[in-house]
Amino acid sequence: MRAFLLLFLLCLPCSWSFSNVVISGQQQQGEEYGRQLQQQQTCRVRHLRAQQPSEMIRSEAGTLELSTRQDNEQLDCAGVEFIRETIESDGLSMPRFYNTPGLFYVVEGEGRLGVVFPGCPETFRRPPFGAGQDECQRRRRGSGQEGEGEEEERGSEEERSRREQECARDESSQKVRRVRRGDVVAIFAGASFWWYNDGDRPLRLVAIADTSNYQNQLDKRYRPFYLAGSPAIRERRERLGEGKKLGGNMLAGFDQNTLAEAWGVERETVRRIQENNQGRGLIVRVNEPRRQRRDPATPPISFWESNLFFHEEEEREGFNPGGFQQLFCNMRLRHNADNQDDAEIFIRDGGRLNTVNRFKLNALTHLNLAAERGVLHPGAMFAPSWLACHAIMYVTRGDARVQVVDNRGRRVFDATVREGEFMVIPQFYAVVKRAGDQGFDWITFTTSHSPIRSSFVGKDSVLKAMPQEVVMTAYNISCGEAQDLRWNREHEFLILPPRRQQHGGGRSA
Numbered sequence: 001m002r003a004f005l006l007l008f009l010l011c012l013p014c015s016w017s018f019s020n021v022v023i024s025g026q027q028q029q030g031e032e033y034g035r036q037l038q039q040q041q042t043c044r045v046r047h048l049r050a051q052q053p054s055e056m057i058r059s060e061a062g063t064l065e066l067s068t069r070q071d072n073e074q075l076d077c078a079g080v081e082f083i084r085e086t087i088e089s090d091g092l093s094m095p096r097f098y099n100t101p102g103l104f105y106v107v108e109g110e111g112r113l114g115v116v117f118p119g120c121p122e123t124f125r126r127p128p129f130g131a132g133q134d135e136c137q138r139r140r141r142g143s144g145q146e147g148e149g150e151e152e153e154r155g156s157e158e159e160r161s162r163r164e165q166e167c168a169r170d171e172s173s174q175k176v177r178r179v180r181r182g183d184v185v186a187i188f189a190g191a192s193f194w195w196y197n198d199g200d201r202p203l204r205l206v207a208i209a210d211t212s213n214y215q216n217q218l219d220k221r222y223r224p225f226y227l228a229g230s231p232a233i234r235e236r237r238e239r240l241g242e243g244k245k246l247g248g249n250m251l252a253g254f255d256q257n258t259l260a261e262a263w264g265v266e267r268e269t270v271r272r273i274q275e276n277n278q279g280r281g282l283i284v285r286v287n288e289p290r291r292q293r294r295d296p297a298t299p300p301i302s303f304w305e306s307n308l309f310f311h312e313e314e315e316r317e318g319f320n321p322g323g324f325q326q327l328f329c330n331m332r333l334r335h336n337a338d339n340q341d342d343a344e345i346f347i348r349d350g351g352r353l354n355t356v357n358r359f360k361l362n363a364l365t366h367l368n369l370a371a372e373r374g375v376l377h378p379g380a381m382f383a384p385s386w387l388a389c390h391a392i393m394y395v396t397r398g399d400a401r402v403q404v405v406d407n408r409g410r411r412v413f414d415a416t417v418r419e420g421e422f423m424v425i426p427q428f429y430a431v432v433k434r435a436g437d438q439g440f441d442w443i444t445f446t447t448s449h450s451p452i453r454s455s456f457v458g459k460d461s462v463l464k465a466m467p468q469e470v471v472m473t474a475y476n477i478s479c480g481e482a483q484d485l486r487w488n489r490e491h492e493f494l495i496l497p498p499r500r501q502q503h504g505g506g507r508s509a
Contacts, residue, residue, distance in 0.1 A: 043077035043426055048404055048413035050395075050421040053084050057232045059281025061091030062202075064232075067422075069211060069220055074424035078390035078447060079212030081222040082422055085195075085283075087111070087203040093195040093283045094229035100209045100216045101367040104185040105337070105443045107396050109203035113177045113185065113334075116192040120329035122174055182338025184356045184371045186363040189215035192227060196286070206394050206422075208445045210369060225250055232281040249274060335361040337373035337443070350497035351376040351435075358449040370451050372444040376400065376435035379498030383457040383489075384432040387425070389448035394422040400440035405430045430456075459493045461486065 053065035054072070065084040069076040083102070087093050087109075095114075179185065179195075187193055197203035209222040231248040251259065252274040259270045335356050336342075342360075343352040354373040358365040372391075376382060376398075395417050404413040406429055416436070417423060425431050427447075433440065454462055463471055464486045471482045489496065 045074055045077055045424075045426060046412065048074060048423055048425070050402075050413075050415065050417040050423045052421060053082060054236060056235045057282065058235070059229075059232055059283035061285040062087040062093065062283035064282060066222075066234075068222065074426075075392075077426055078392060078424050079220070080208040080210050080390070080392060080445070080447065082392065082394075083205075083207040083209060083222075085205045085207070087195055087197040087205075087283055088285070089197055089200055089202070090286050091197045091203075091283050092286055095192050095194040095227040096224045096282075097190050097192045097227075098187065098209055099189060099218050099223045099225070100211050101189045101213050101369065102187040102207050102209050103364075103367065103369045103371060103445050104183075104187065104205050104207040105371060105373075105394075105445075106179050106181050106183040106185070107204040107206055107443075108181055109197060109201045110178070110180040110199045111195055111197040111203045113179045114174070114194045114196075115177070115187065115333060116174050117188075117328050118190075120174055177334060179334060180336070182336045182373070183334045184337050184361065184373075185334045186361060186367055186369070187333070188363075188366065189213070206443065208369070208392055210367070210447065212447075213368065215367075226282060227251070228276060229282045229284070230276075230278050230280060249276065331363050332361060333363055337371060345493055345495055347380075347492070347495045347497055349377060350380040350495040351382075351439075353495060355451075357451065364449040368447070368449045370446045370449050372446065372451070374440075374442050374444070376433065376440040376495065377497070378435055378437050378439050380435050380440075381496040381498070382431075382433040383455050383492075383494050383496055384430055385453050385455040385457075385494060386428050386430045387446060387448075388427065388452040388454075389446050390427050391425040391447075391451075392422060392445045393417075393425060393442050394444075395419050395440070395442050397441040398438040399436040400433045400442075401436070402431065402433050453494075455494055457492075457494075457496070458489045459491065461489070464490065 051067070051072075053067045055066045055068070057064040057066070063086050065086075067075060067082040069079070069081055072082075075081055085093065095116075195203065195205070210216070211220045211222055226248060228249050228251075254274075256267050256270045256274065259273075260267045263270070337354045337356050339354065340346065340352060343354045345353040352375050355370070356364070356373070357370040364370055374382065397419055399416050399418045402413060402415065402417050402423070403411060404425055406412050406426075412429070413423070454460075456463060458464075466486075468479065468482050468486065471477070471486060472479060475482075475485075477485070
């Protein structure tokens, strides 16, 4: 009996600790469910609308446009914020990182993208350009002359050795990627990145910042943390000059002496870093622009004119037991959605649909985001369908009549959407699109890395998958009408080419 009592007393703390773990786990799950429920309850949108970004931030070499959750109940429902950025030729969009993951689409132009993953090696190396080469040659000549006249000074030998090592050291950085029209680009929360437009046309980007994503542990606002640049004024379209600012050099907040000691540089250097680009904003023009196309045989004189970065390096997908470096450092971050051969759906007279999900771009697995690129020919229709996640659609060309229906059968949107506008289609809301006379192109960002779409029409119609008797009884229609409903478009899927005349009959009973 004593042995049993002793065993009970010994096990009691363990059982109490385990029960605490279970209870705390249940409480944590309950709190998570409560947060999700609170977010879901904000999706009480009575009417949808197509819109332009509500705020504009002007800089020296481009503009940044935003629509935030605080000002837009549709975006608040989807848990995202909308971004459109235009970078002029020779413009550098300042290095920054987000508190949220972001998914970008290159609407127009081409350029360079640098993404820095903490802990990844600087695998790309190159010799210094232009002024760097001249400086190294000058140092070598100077060190040789000093060596002839001052051989007795042993200290100068150490200095010459240090300078030679600096000149022999190749410039290194993490991978710089080439981006072009049609690219879908995934950016992780906390990963620093920058854009540079080396083309002759504006580099135009649209994106969503997923503020409801698990990677964001701050509030539900999109917060860009800029590593350089100066604050820029946020202007609202309906009333300009409110005085609020976006961005700002994070380094400007530190004490100058502290940074000088941390970097091992002069205090004056830190001062210039903290006060750099005053008044130029968040997108600045490069001081050494490409004034003309150079002869390929002529060596580049600066990084901005170089094409050395643009050869394709191996980027591997998926999990690798080699650890962090193999998993993230070599991960593909972009996939082109304008490739006709890569389309899931291609209808010669109707259009095409390209999906960029986690199966094509594994980085999206970690972001839980995806994108769809759609193209409709004039008069073609995108069949009535719904997605099992929120969708944010941006029109890149043309126009279309769009209808959206909610769970009560109410038409919450019925209007024409045009180039440059975006709209939110909440989860499970059914939508149909018909292209105008100029056709209709769009990009849709989804809040799931593997969006599942269901359709009323076509090869994979939900009605076609039901027994005919169920369809007849549900809609109170005849056998022939049910057959027409289920089989008239049996060889088509989602994209329906225009018909010369309205269909007046089909299979009959």
